[in-house]
Amino acid sequence: MSTEPVLQIRDLEAWYGESHVLHGMEFDVRAGEVVALIGRNGAGKTTTLRAITGIVKKRAGSVKIDGTEAIKLRSDKIAKLGLGYVPEERGIFATLSVRENLLLPPAVKPNGMTEAQIYELFPRLQERARSQGTKLSGGEQQMLAIARVLRTGARLLLLDEPSEGLAPVIVQHIGRIICSLRDQGFTIVLVEQNFRFAATCADRFVVVEHGKVVDQVASADMDAKSGELAAYLGV
Amino acid sequence: MSYQALMAQLAIGVSNGAFYAMLSLGLAVIFGMLNVVNFAHGAVFMLGAFVALFLKLQLGLGYYASLILVPIIVGAFGVLADLALLKRLRGLDPLYGLLLTFGMTLVLEGIFRYFYGSAGVPYSAPEGLVGAVDLGFMIMPLYRFWVIVASAVVCFGTWYAIERTRLGAYLRAATENATLTQSFGINVPVLLTLTYGLGVALAGFAGVLAAPIYSVNPLMGSNLIIVVFAVVVIGGMGSILGAIVSGFALGILEGFTKVFYPEASNIVVFVVMAIVLLVKPAGLFGRAT
Numbered sequence: 001m002s003t004e005p006v007l008q009i010r011d012l013e014a015w016y017g018e019s020h021v022l023h024g025m026e027f028d029v030r031a032g033e034v035v036a037l038i039g040r041n042g043a044g045k046t047t048t049l050r051a052i053t054g055i056v057k058k059r060a061g062s063v064k065i066d067g068t069e070a071i072k073l074r075s076d077k078i079a080k081l082g083l084g085y086v087p088e089e090r091g092i093f094a095t096l097s098v099r100e101n102l103l104l105p106p107a108v109k110p111n112g113m114t115e116a117q118i119y120e121l122f123p124r125l126q127e128r129a130r131s132q133g134t135k136l137s138g139g140e141q142q143m144l145a146i147a148r149v150l151r152t153g154a155r156l157l158l159l160d161e162p163s164e165g166l167a168p169v170i171v172q173h174i175g176r177i178i179c180s181l182r183d184q185g186f187t188i189v190l191v192e193q194n195f196r197f198a199a200t201c202a203d204r205f206v207v208v209e210h211g212k213v214v215d216q217v218a219s220a221d222m223d224a225k226s227g228e229l230a231a232y233l234g235v
Numbered sequence: 236m237s238y239q240a241l242m243a244q245l246a247i248g249v250s251n252g253a254f255y256a257m258l259s260l261g262l263a264v265i266f267g268m269l270n271v272v273n274f275a276h277g278a279v280f281m282l283g284a285f286v287a288l289f290l291k292l293q294l295g296l297g298y299y300a301s302l303i304l305v306p307i308i309v310g311a312f313g314v315l316a317d318l319a320l321l322k323r324l325r326g327l328d329p330l331y332g333l334l335l336t337f338g339m340t341l342v343l344e345g346i347f348r349y350f351y352g353s354a355g356v357p358y359s360a361p362e363g364l365v366g367a368v369d370l371g372f373m374i375m376p377l378y379r380f381w382v383i384v385a386s387a388v389v390c391f392g393t394w395y396a397i398e399r400t401r402l403g404a405y406l407r408a409a410t411e412n413a414t415l416t417q418s419f420g421i422n423v424p425v426l427l428t429l430t431y432g433l434g435v436a437l438a439g440f441a442g443v444l445a446a447p448i449y450s451v452n453p454l455m456g457s458n459l460i461i462v463v464f465a466v467v468v469i470g471g472m473g474s475i476l477g478a479i480v481s482g483f484a485l486g487i488l489e490g491f492t493k494v495f496y497p498e499a500s501n502i503v504v505f506v507v508m509a510i511v512l513l514v515k516p517a518g519l520f521g522r523a524t
């Protein structure tokens with residue numbers, strides 16, 4: 001197994017117009033790891049994911065994906081490095097049917113899941129295949145947003161608050177899916193406010209504050225450090 | 236009012252509507268994707284007619300060859316215009332695109348006026364399309380009938396390509412959220428340039444269809460385009476189906492107005508536009524945002 005991280009972030013800075021949001025983020029994610037980014041509202045977690053994908057264009061520093069420097073690449077080229085992004089607002093297209101949403105992203109690497117495998121994992125999406133994408137419930141939209149990137153063959157997934165605004169049973173269901181993706185060898189960066197949810201399958205927590213990483217905690221040390229983490233999250 | 240005269244105006248109305256539909260379709264697609272109000276649409280329509288004329292006079296190529304070649308040539312012109320000019324305005328206020336394409340219109344029309352004045356050059360319909368066709372309930376000039384059929388096929392084809400194909404799904408997704416679409420690995424900048432080329436190619440095709448009806452002249456586009464803008468507003472900016480349906484419907488309405496109240500026939504489309512804007516500002520098929 002190579003020791004080269006799948007995702008290596010150094011000195012990452014990002015701006016929205018004039019407002020400087022990321023101030024030198026640094027962390028690594030190794031193959032097969034689930035890393036949870038946690039931190040208060042406005043800490044810069046979403047911006048970190050958007051800077052990795054190239055959606056936030058004004059950025060500096062270094063983002064290496066499988067060893068390839070991505071900081072100067074356009075977002076469609078970055079996706080082709082094997083990246084799958086599930087945005088915070090889910091990004092389901094209203095003018096596309098559920099199936100069209102699912103089939104939209106082109107393959108970025110070989111051996112993505114087939115449509116049949118996706119439907120096996122998310123039977124509900126098959127039942128609703130012909131409805132308008134945004135007619136789905138919040139939980140179904142979240143599943144669609146995840147399913148959509150599983151088809152592309154991306155092995156590095158960025159998931160932004162997949163549990164946000166969902167009923168507890170659905171949150172559990174999505175949690176099981178994320179754990180099973182980890183078991184299948186996907187590498188996952190998970191942004192989460194819901195700490196208990198993140199704890200179910202994260203290997204490591206990266207604490208973000210004011211656009212910087214202020215702490216990293218392995219999940220094995222969780223119990224010892226739970227007070228500290230609670231303080232970071234302000235809960 | 237005789238039945239024959241009514242039907243004659245209906246035929247003219249539907250075939251005018253066919254032009255409105257093809258032109259507003261291209262405008263709607265371009266506006267939806269690029270957020271550009273393509274003022275040059277009338278000028279490229281005129282360009283299409285002139286290219287057909289050149290192909291005939293210089294190369295001896297006939298009407299049917301032009302129907303295929305002109306959209307390709309005019310589409311290529313659109314791609315170049317986008318790469319050289321429009322592309323620089325991406326992400327800016329739509330006003331810039333409007334001004335640029337207005338400028339392109341002045342240049343194109345100026346060039347053709349310099350060489351041809353504003354008098355028209357006739358372009359005859361191919362022999363097979365001369366004469367009349369008996370539809371049972373009316374007798375119709377065969378060429379106008381052909382225009383309606385050709386336009387319906389092209390409009391349906393465009394609708395199908397956008398609503399039912401993979402490339403169309405890319406277009407719709409990018410229209411809705413270009414940033415996210417691109418982050419999935421789709422080359423949105425190329426898609427935008429192609430869309431402009433295709434929208435403009437549609438106008439070029441319409442120009443060839445129009446050549447035998449209106450004589451080929453530098454101002455043939457600007458006479459039409461103002462009405463077409465009204466059609467797009469009525470259908471809903473950016474709505475594909477809205478552009479097609481309201482194009483044909485307004486052509487018919489205009490035709491009937493010529494019969495029953497000729498004085499109003501030049502303004503009826505604008506009256507409808509005003510009413511639609513008051514009642515449903517996003518247009519008949521538009522999505523309020």
Ligand SMILES: Nc1ncnc2c1ncn2[C@@H]1O[C@H](COP(=O)(O)OP(=O)(O)OP(=O)(O)O)[C@@H](O)[C@H]1O
Binds near residue numbers: 019021044046
């Ligand atoms: N589009 C934008 N334009 C300008 N500033 C923005 C924009 N999006 C976010 N910001 C600012 O950037 C900072 C970081 O926001 P970000 O969305 O990355 O935080 P977050 O950690 O994801 O928060 P949350 O937990 O609420 O999702 C915040 O101060 C926010 O106000």
Ligand SMILES: [Mg+2]
Binds near residue numbers: 045046047088
């Ligand atoms: Mg966020």
